[in-house]
Amino acid sequence: MRTAISTTLLLLLILCTLPFAFHASQLGIRGLGSGADTSRIFTPNAPLTNFSIFSHMLVGAAITVLAPLQLSLWLRTKNPKTHRAIGRILVFLAIPTALGGFGYILLRGTIGGPAMDAAFALYGVFLLTAAFQTIRFASARNFTRHNRWAVRFFFLIIGSWIYRVHYGLWFAIIGQTGHTSTFDGSFDLLQNWAFFIPYLLILELVFIRRDGPFWARNA
Ligand code: HEM
Structure with missing residues (x-):
């Protein structure tokens, strides 16, 4: 029964993240x-900027799936x-995903300033840190710490999807209040952080409850 529920939830998650x-x-x-891309992300006559951001989207899509x-x-x-192989691919692809984002931030800057x-830069740093820690503790066969980092890594990977889900829900329920076309409205400013920080904090509370406070943990 537990397996059936978790498989259904997993399939639902895959179905929800696939369109993004x-x-x-x-x-x-x-x-x-x-x-010929017409999105506002495209920068004319800036091949490096475009390579950074568009390749990050492609590899980002792969890790989201x-x-x-x-x-x-x-x-x-x-x-x-297979679990280990996918894990290695995820860590490997998280690097160009984050580097592409950093490149765009440095070369052009985000729409929100x-x-x-x-x-977004902090989000990238967290993604890279979680990727390295996940594989580091798996290689050290410290599966308690590997598990904690892997769950953080997972939430950071789907963070980009969560960002769009927050916007979708806000627009559907509240409308455009707090959002501007330059992403500097009150909701936009909150959203800059709200797609990853609260989830990481909730995870810490779960880990503290399950494994005890981090300063008193053996593993
Ligand atoms: C984890 C998988 C990721 C996916 C699938 C993804 C996908 C995307 C997509 C589709 C866009 C275009 C947004 C639009 O439609 O307007 C975008 C923008 C952007 N992403 Fe990512 N991304 C991911 C992770 C990251 C990470 C880790 C960083 C940080 C280093 C990052 C930095 C950026 C930046 C700076 C922009 C441009 C923001 C703007 O000015 O609108 N992304 N991403």
């Missing part, structure tokens, strides 16, 4: 292609080789 991953990959392919698979109990217990630049 598809959108990101399409935008990435268009941007990397002829340069792959990350939920790592939650599968079946994969972890019955097919650990310094506040959004800072938040």
Whole structure:
């Protein structure tokens, strides 16, 4: 029964994240292609900026699709080789995802200006840190710490999707209040952080409850 519920939830998560991953990959392919992309992200006569941001979308789409698979109990217990292979791919692809985002922040800057630049840069730093810690503790066979970092890594990967979900819900329920076309409205400023910080804090509370406070943990 537990397996059936977790499999259903997993399938639901995959179905929910797929449209965003598809959108990101399409935008990435268009941007990397002829340069005929019309989105506001495209910068004319700036091949490096465009390569940074559009390749980050393409690899970001791949990790968004792959990350939920790592939650599968079946994969972890019955097919650990595949779990490990996907884990390595995720860590490997998280690097260009974050580097592409950093590149765009440095070369052009986000639409929301310094506040959004800072938040997205921190998001990238957290993603990279979680990726390295996840593989580091798996290699050290410290599975308690590996598990904690892997869950953080997962939430950071799907953070980009969560960002769009927050906007979708806000627009559907409240409307455009707090949002501006330059992403400096009150809701935009909150959103800069709200797609990853609260989730990481909630995870810490869960870990404290499960494993005790971090300063008193053995593993
Ligand atoms: C985890 C998977 C990720 C996916 C699938 C993804 C996807 C996307 C997409 C589709 C856009 C275009 C937004 C639009 O439609 O207007 C975008 C923008 C952007 N992303 Fe990511 N992203 C990911 C992770 C990251 C990370 C880790 C960083 C930080 C280093 C980052 C930094 C940026 C920046 C700076 C922009 C431009 C913001 C703007 O000015 O509008 N992304 N991303």
